[in-house]
Amino acid sequence: MEAEIIGLIIGIAALTFFTRFAFAVILRKTKIFEKWGKLMIYVPIAVFTTIIVPALLAPKEELEFSIQNEYLIAGIVALLIAYKTKNLVGTVIIGISIILVLRVLFGF
Amino acid sequence: MKMLKPPREFLDGLKAVTPLALGVASFAIAYGLLARKAGLSLFSLTLMSFLVFAGAAQFLTISMLISGAPFFLILFTTFVVNSRYFLMGASLASYTRRWGTRWQILLSFLLSDESYALTISYFTKNGPNKYYQLGVSLGLYIEWIILTMIGCLVGSFLGDPQTWGLDFALPATFIVILVPMIKTWKHTAACLITAVLSITGLVFLPTKWYIPFATVLGTMVGGVLEFWKQK
Secondary structure, three states: OHHHHHHHHHHHHHHHHHHHHHHHHHOOOOOHHHHHHHHHOHHHHHHHHHHHHHHHHOOOOOOOOOOOOHHHHHHHHHHHHHHHHOOHHHHHHHHHHHHHHHHHHHOO | OOOOOOOHHHHHHHHHHHHHHHHHHHHHHHHHHHHHHOOOOHHHHHHHHHHOOOHHHHHHHHHHHHOOOOHHHHHHHHHHHHOHHHHHHHHHHHHHOOOOHHHHHHHHHOOOHHHHHHHHHHHHHHOOOHHHHHHHHHHHHHHHHHHHHHHHHHHHHHOOHHHHOHHHHHHHHHHHHHHHHOOOHHHHHHHHHHHHHHHHHHHHOOOOOHHHHHHHHHHHHHHHHHHHHHO
């Protein structure tokens, strides 16, 4: 079993490295950036939106679009704090506190 | 021999990682805990952190092992989850293309959501710097390995980070990183459309396919908005 797991891990590692490395090599000798450079500023926006939104709306893998969803409420507050202050640690701590308060005091 | 002093940017990169510690820690501990439950040895779960170094893919692998999924399906699903790295690599390539192959290999191997977030914000402000990216990446790598081991060893005493709401730390971190990137109405539109795409994909597509679906289409929507207004 252990040997099989290690084989699997090496397989995943190889695939993961490929996804990270492929475009760094393929694209560096091209002139793609002169034409498509402006598109690239949308990559971080699309990637992080795709990470954040499902984490807030479907924290337990299933869509939970309601005010009973503590992650959604904390997420909206975090968005406002981030917009006002850009403070990373403060936003994280206030967000987690909101989740805990909602769970402990309001039984979410 | 000259004293080897690390460049200032390298130290800046290491420092930039510290506020992310809580988010990375809760994820790493949850992974270590779950991997232990799945019956993985300390050796294998640490090896995975060493070689794969991708939280979402590692977490998914463990959950699929627990549910008894066949290996090829695990490989395929982790590939789908990691497909976002193609886009991240492409967007970094415009900054990193002049660096040597060895640097490309090293920094690509260490690429993660968190290091990408810090690096791309830094590059757009200060221009590309490989030492900064290395500092950020190595800091996160070492933190990830140590904390997954801690999660495995003492996780059962700490309990599941989810009960403490700690799993909110990562999305909150990415919110703080995303918000300053949105400067124009086109950015806002691309963000909102990606949000709708990700949820649509989550509901209607098989496991994790929403990631390539929403990231690729979301980027293209941004591109269309950008070029359309130019003409």
